[in-house]
Amino acid sequence: MLQRVISRRAYGIRHFSTHSRVAVIGGGTAGMAARSQLAENGVFRPEEISVFEPRETHLYQPSFTMIGGGVLGNNQATVKKKEFSHIKRPTDSLFHTGVNLIKEKVVSLDPENNSFTTNKGQHTYEYLVIAPGLKLRYDLIEGASEALDDPDHPVVSIYREDYAYKTLKHRENFTKGTALFYQPPFPIKCGGAPQKILYLSESRWRELGTRGNIDLQYYTAANVMFPPCEKYSMALDKLRTELGIPVHFEHVMKAVDKNSKEILFTNTSTGKEHAVKYDFLHLVPPQTNHDFIINSPLAGAGGWTAADQNSMQNPNFPNVFSVGDSAGVPSSKTAASTFAQVPVMVENLVKHSQGEEVxxxxxxxxxxxxxxxxxxxxxxxxxxxxxxxxxFYSKQDIPSRIFYQMKKDLFPWIYFNLVPKGQWYGNKTVFKPRFF
Incomplete structure (x- = not known):
């Protein structure tokens, strides 16, 4: 039986049971969408759902590109004024009334016994939803963290909030030399982000009149511009050609030497290593799943959380589901994909709990x-x-000002106002998908 949950919100203190009907690991994009739709489904009471998330602040990560790329403004003071509306919220403020937020970090999983361990103790569950996102592995590129953590060195990245502000600063001040942009091997979250910052930077340098003094270079581990879809890959290849940006396919970054301003690449088609000079470098880190999943029975290929690509259900533990970036399904690791996965996961979890077919x-x-x-x-x-x-229409491979405004202003509003209430279903918008 589910133990009683006692909440003392007036004093900022909450005491929780060690057992939940539904435990959600992760309170980021995937975890927020999952617990809000579970709470709104009507089958599970909100107090039967517990979310394990240690972070005090919830970040809208797509805003990092808008920070570094100047979409929100081209100086830090302007951008910081928009932090509340576009970038962040206190984690507590986004929680559905009654759902238990447990600010503990999961360290190990024991699905055979329907339990897991956090930094503060053990918890058990009837159903488990794995949704912790993924890990940014700057450490897998030798010298990358050292270069990024030096505020005066022109190595930047939009994949972390602090590095995004550094990107804005150095991009604005860069006037001449070689500007190199890098995309690591897939899978990565937001596979288009390495190119977004490339095109935003090129546009800004053109606006400032410095583009003619800048040698733009794009290095990617992929063998095409956009692996998820040929249609858009062709459109982006045409765009970068028109903008005069050379591309170097099948290159994996191994090391960054901030002292010599050199990058060591491996050409995966030839196996040879070679060094390349830079004056400005935007890099994207390799990305992996979390260790507590990789080292558990729930891990599948590549260490990602094993899940059926259609049902989002674990093939070995039917009371375990996975959504978001940590899920080992061959879809893109984007918020949009997560929002499409979650209604499917919720429907299947509920049907399974009622003894019905998934x-x-x-x-x-x-x-x-x-x-x-x-x-x-x-x-x-x-x-x-x-x-x-x-x-919307078949010619979405043609850049549009309308889509730009949607991304800049509408999507952040939707994220912070509809997703926490369980009222956003991705490409289905506010209309809850029906399954038969």
Whole structure:
């Protein structure tokens, strides 16, 4: 039986049981969408749901590109005025009334016994939802962290909030030399972000009149511009050609030497290593799942959380589901993909709890709003198999000012106002998907 949950909100103190009907690991994008839709479903009472999330602040990570790329303004003072509306909220403020927020860090999983351990103790569950996101592994590129943590050195990254502000500063002050942008091997969160900052920087340097003095270079571990979908890959290849940006495919960054301003690359097609000079470097780190999942029976291929690509259910533990970036399904690791996964997961978890057949199926939908410079955006939408899957019209590979404004102003509002209430379903917008 579920133990009673006692809440003393007036004093900022909450005491929780050690057992939940539904335990959600992670309170980021995936965890927030999962627990809010579970709480709104009507089958599980909010107090039967517990979310394990140690972070005090919830960040809207797509804003990092808008910070570094100047979409929110081209000086830090202007951007910081928009932090509340576009960037962050206190974690507590985004929680559904009655759902238990447990600020503990999960350190190990024991699905055979329906339990897991946190930094403060052991917890048991009836159902488990794995949604902790992924890990940024700057440490896997030798010298990267040292260069990034030096505020005066021109190595930047939009994949962390502090580094995004550094990106804005150095991009604004860069006037001449070699500017190199790098994309690591997939899977990574927001596979289009390494190009977003590339095009936003090119556009800004053109606006400042310095573009002619800057040698732009794009290095990617992939063999095409946009692996998730050929249609958008072709459109982006055409765009970078028009902008005069050379691309170097099948290159993996091994090390950064801040003293000599050199990068060591491995060409994966030849196996050879070679060094490249830079004056400005934007890098994206390799990314992995969390160790507590990798070292557990729930890990699948590549260490990602094992899940059926359609049902989001674990193949070995039917009371365990996974959504978001940590899920080992062949879809893009984007918020849009997460929002499409969550209604499927909730439907299947509820049906399983009622002893019914699991039928809801995730199509592999993903979306990447690609900033292309000049206040325009290409809204890439696709699904399993690399097929395009547009919501609005078939020519979404043509950059649009309307999509730019949607990304800049509408999407952050939706994220902080509808997602926490369980009222946002991705490409289905506010209309809850129906499954038969």
């Amino acid at each position: 039928k809801a199926s995730f199509s592999g939908y993903g979306s990447c709003p690609l900033f292309t410079g000049d206040n325009k955006l290409m809204l890439a939408e696709f699904k399993y198999g690399g097929a395009s899957n547009e919501t």
